[in-house]
Amino acid sequence: MPQRAGQAARRGGRPRDPNLDARILEAAADQLVSDGYAGVSIEGVAARAGVGKATIYRRFPDRAQLVVAAVRFAAQFDDRLPDTGNLRADLRVMIEALFERLRGEDGLLLTAFAAERARHPDLAEEFDRAVVGRKREHLRRLVGSAVERGELPLGADVALIAEAGPAILWHHALHGLGFSDDLPERILDLILGPPRA
Amino acid sequence: MPQRAGQAARRGGRPRDPNLDARILEAAADQLVSDGYAGVSIEGVAARAGVGKATIYRRFPDRAQLVVAAVRFAAQFDDRLPDTGNLRADLRVMIEALFERLRGEDGLLLTAFAAERARHPDLAEEFDRAVVGRKREHLRRLVGSAVERGELPLGADVALIAEAGPAILWHHALHGLGFSDDLPERILDLILGPPRA
Amino acid sequence: MPQRAGQAARRGGRPRDPNLDARILEAAADQLVSDGYAGVSIEGVAARAGVGKATIYRRFPDRAQLVVAAVRFAAQFDDRLPDTGNLRADLRVMIEALFERLRGEDGLLLTAFAAERARHPDLAEEFDRAVVGRKREHLRRLVGSAVERGELPLGADVALIAEAGPAILWHHALHGLGFSDDLPERILDLILGPPRA
Amino acid sequence: MPQRAGQAARRGGRPRDPNLDARILEAAADQLVSDGYAGVSIEGVAARAGVGKATIYRRFPDRAQLVVAAVRFAAQFDDRLPDTGNLRADLRVMIEALFERLRGEDGLLLTAFAAERARHPDLAEEFDRAVVGRKREHLRRLVGSAVERGELPLGADVALIAEAGPAILWHHALHGLGFSDDLPERILDLILGPPRA
DNA sequence: ACATAAGCGAGACGGTACGTCTCGTCTTCTG
DNA sequence: CAGAAGACGAGACGTACCGTCTCGCTTATGT
Numbered sequence: 001m002p003q004r005a006g007q008a009a010r011r012g013g014r015p016r017d018p019n020l021d022a023r024i025l026e027a028a029a030d031q032l033v034s035d036g037y038a039g040v041s042i043e044g045v046a047a048r049a050g051v052g053k054a055t056i057y058r059r060f061p062d063r064a065q066l067v068v069a070a071v072r073f074a075a076q077f078d079d080r081l082p083d084t085g086n087l088r089a090d091l092r093v094m095i096e097a098l099f100e101r102l103r104g105e106d107g108l109l110l111t112a113f114a115a116e117r118a119r120h121p122d123l124a125e126e127f128d129r130a131v132v133g134r135k136r137e138h139l140r141r142l143v144g145s146a147v148e149r150g151e152l153p154l155g156a157d158v159a160l161i162a163e164a165g166p167a168i169l170w171h172h173a174l175h176g177l178g179f180s181d182d183l184p185e186r187i188l189d190l191i192l193g194p195p196r197a
Numbered sequence: 198m199p200q201r202a203g204q205a206a207r208r209g210g211r212p213r214d215p216n217l218d219a220r221i222l223e224a225a226a227d228q229l230v231s232d233g234y235a236g237v238s239i240e241g242v243a244a245r246a247g248v249g250k251a252t253i254y255r256r257f258p259d260r261a262q263l264v265v266a267a268v269r270f271a272a273q274f275d276d277r278l279p280d281t282g283n284l285r286a287d288l289r290v291m292i293e294a295l296f297e298r299l300r301g302e303d304g305l306l307l308t309a310f311a312a313e314r315a316r317h318p319d320l321a322e323e324f325d326r327a328v329v330g331r332k333r334e335h336l337r338r339l340v341g342s343a344v345e346r347g348e349l350p351l352g353a354d355v356a357l358i359a360e361a362g363p364a365i366l367w368h369h370a371l372h373g374l375g376f377s378d379d380l381p382e383r384i385l386d387l388i389l390g391p392p393r394a
Numbered sequence: 395m396p397q398r399a400g401q402a403a404r405r406g407g408r409p410r411d412p413n414l415d416a417r418i419l420e421a422a423a424d425q426l427v428s429d430g431y432a433g434v435s436i437e438g439v440a441a442r443a444g445v446g447k448a449t450i451y452r453r454f455p456d457r458a459q460l461v462v463a464a465v466r467f468a469a470q471f472d473d474r475l476p477d478t479g480n481l482r483a484d485l486r487v488m489i490e491a492l493f494e495r496l497r498g499e500d501g502l503l504l505t506a507f508a509a510e511r512a513r514h515p516d517l518a519e520e521f522d523r524a525v526v527g528r529k530r531e532h533l534r535r536l537v538g539s540a541v542e543r544g545e546l547p548l549g550a551d552v553a554l555i556a557e558a559g560p561a562i563l564w565h566h567a568l569h570g571l572g573f574s575d576d577l578p579e580r581i582l583d584l585i586l587g588p589p590r591a
Numbered sequence: 592m593p594q595r596a597g598q599a600a601r602r603g604g605r606p607r608d609p610n611l612d613a614r615i616l617e618a619a620a621d622q623l624v625s626d627g628y629a630g631v632s633i634e635g636v637a638a639r640a641g642v643g644k645a646t647i648y649r650r651f652p653d654r655a656q657l658v659v660a661a662v663r664f665a666a667q668f669d670d671r672l673p674d675t676g677n678l679r680a681d682l683r684v685m686i687e688a689l690f691e692r693l694r695g696e697d698g699l700l701l702t703a704f705a706a707e708r709a710r711h712p713d714l715a716e717e718f719d720r721a722v723v724g725r726k727r728e729h730l731r732r733l734v735g736s737a738v739e740r741g742e743l744p745l746g747a748d749v750a751l752i753a754e755a756g757p758a759i760l761w762h763h764a765l766h767g768l769g770f771s772d773d774l775p776e777r778i779l780d781l782i783l784g785p786p787r788a
Numbered sequence: 789a790c791a792t793a794a795g796c797g798a799g800a801c802g803g804t805a806c807g808t809c810t811c812g813t814c815t816t817c818t819g
Numbered sequence: 820c821a822g823a824a825g826a827c828g829a830g831a832c833g834t835a836c837c838g839t840c841t842c843g844c845t846t847a848t849g850t
Contacts, residue, residue, distance in 0.1 A: 013799030014841040052802040171364035211821040407794025446797040561762035604825030605815040643828040
């Protein structure tokens with residue numbers, strides 16, 4: 001996200017060209033996918049976007065921030081959060097959404113980004129709060145409600161059940177373990193037990 | 198691991214100074230922990246170790262290899278692989294080993310390194326083959342045997358059960374979710390069901 | 395000198411603020427004295443003068459012109475051009491004027507500027523045409539008239555006699571040779587011969 | 592002159608490649624002549640010399656120093672100092688030497704350098720001591736001897752006569768006044784009087 | 789009175805060059 | 820030969836200005 005994004009802070013001066021935000025982020029995302037994080041040089045992005053270096057530095061203080069923004073931009077996290085009252089169904093929707101992301105085009109982007117989070121805890125926090133956190137909490141709520149409804153036994157480990165799906169999917173992504181089509185269903189079977197006949 | 202490690206390939210001349218291996222790897226590990234992978238510059242390591250650059254390049258062809266070696270060196274992966282015939286017990290040993298590592302001093306080193314694997318597939322492969330792979334396969338074997346013994350139902354998802362523990366632990370480490378003492382046991386409960394009375 | 399100075403070219407619109415001319419030129423002259431020509435950045439001058447960059451570019455097409463104007467402004471070249479019919483007297487007036495300038499406060503400004511002329515021929519031309527040229531020609535005229543009047547012999551080297559004074563003074567300034575009080579008179583003695591009893 | 596030129600300061604490490612000194616200075620001098628001082632960019636010189644930027648910065652701390660060195664390199668100041676006992680003849684030799692330099696290929700180089708001296712008094716001093724000073728003193732000696740020999744009247748202004756020639760020549764160079772063939776002789780006539788029949 | 793037109797502070801824009809840093813290779817000298 | 824020291828070509832880093840170009844606003848003039 002470009003610096004000074006929402007603030008109406010400007011008093012004078014020529015306004016930033018919003019088209020450039022997109023061109024820069026696209027270029028950065030392209031570079032990230034094709035050459036990895038190490039290949040995202042500011043000079044390269046500037047050249048690819050047809051933009052001066054200063055125009056990038058005006059928006060992003062350094063490479064890491066640029067990459068974070070590029071990830072958010074390229075992999076628009078606008079997923080709907082399901083809540084039908086059926087735990088297995090809701091869980092399946094959420095797990096499949098992440099599954100599709102990770103095995104799709106955004107996969108590389110996301111795993112490249114996952115690398116960055118460990119290095120920059122502040123960025124990680126910010127990203128988590130804005131994107132991942134929402135989903136984590138929703139998952140917890142879904143599982144919690146299921147316990148209240150009696151769909152799960154009373155002593156069920158809500159937190160762990162909510163976490164396990166994403167944990168396994170990310171583990172696959174980060175270790176290149178492959179994404180066969182039945183993976184989401186297998187995960188559901190593992191954490192909820194096999195579907196009742 | 199230094200190049201030409203065991204081979205008796207040398208014919209004459211001054212032998213490599215073995216103290217330097219350690220000094221180099223320590224310097225690299227320090228650097229990795231304090232500044233992340235990007236902070237591990239060959240020049241920096243050379244300076245910190247009081248060594249010439251060529252002395253490093255003589256042992257490691259590039260940064261990635263040096264870092265892998267440094268991680269192996271710093272976090273000696275010499276864990277015993279348990280096989281008592283009791284799945285829950287064996288699993289507990291392995292999960293607790295990883296658990297202690299990740300929440301202990303080596304945690305930062307390992308997560309820093311895990312971050313980089315996504316960025317540098319070559320590095321990841323190299324590390325997996327040498328270190329992680331062995332354990333992954335042993336876990337699979339343990340679970341497989343349990344099915345054969347009847348300790349687990351016939352249709353049990355061996356691969357997923359073997360994976361779930363490490364996946365959840367790494368997820369905690371990479372997302373800063375905390376390592377309360379009961380986490381290993383909760384994981385066992387989740388993937389194996391609660392212990393039989 | 396600001397572009398479009400006298401022309402009544404304007405038909406409408408807000409008129410230029412004349413105070414700004416002075417503020418800009420003062421800022422530029424300050425900068426020139428303290429940091430040399432290389433230190434005169436348009437952005438710096440704009441900041442120091444509390445003015446937008448465009449306001450400068452509206453008046454001066456580029457740095458060189460701005461600096462020339464600043465020098466003229468700071469070291470007001472409004473010297474009277476003497477013509478009494480007595481060559482030695484007239485020459486003395488002109489030489490002493492330059493002498494006082496070079497050893498006085500403006501000396502630094504002028505030598506700093508003189509240094510740059512060699513580097514920036516455009517700047518030199520512009521300055522010569524506007525400032526130095528007038529005096530050079532006047533000096534030539536004075537010497538020429540003296541020949542016509544018979545004050546100097548017929549074969550006298552008018553051009554060289556006119557030049558020699560400034561040449562020697564500048565040589566002193568640029569080589570730090572000092573400005574003792576009798577220097578002007580010694581110069582007159584050299585190029586005109588000792589005064590007749 | 593490259594930094595650390597004569598000192599035997601090195602204890603280890605690969606020695607500087609002396610060929611590069613020449614290639615760099617030639618490139619810089621070329622650039623200086625063809626595009627003026629402003630056209631001497633480090634990047635340009637590096638490219639033209641087929642050399643990395645660091646290789647230049649290792650030798651010269653900045654542009655100015657590089658240019659000074661290039662001037663010294665390109666315009667080897669090895670002139671002979673004449674002393675035949677005939678003032679006019681000796682003076683003519685020295686004045687013609689400077690004359691030829693200033694109107695020849697080195698002229699641009701030298702005037703560009705003259706600019707630099709004003710900015711960096713220390714460099715000026717060093718250069719003067721090594722190159723210009725020798726000639727200045729020799730000129731003074733020549734004129735002084737002429738007085739002693741009775742070739743000049745007893746009250747003659749030795750210092751000024753010695754100075755006038757270079758002063759006028761440099762004045763021509765710095766103000767682009769042209770170098771017609773008879774200039775040296777005219778200067779002699781002015782400061783010594785016309786040759787005796 | 790009110791459009792027209794320019795001046796103005798501010799600052800974004802595509803560029804170029806700066807001087808610094810590290811890469812991985814190479815060359816020399818000392819043990 | 821190993822090792823330290825460090826030069827080398829390459830090229831990215833983040834900064835500073837260049838000269839041009841919008842912005843929203845202010846200030847005259849000319850109808």
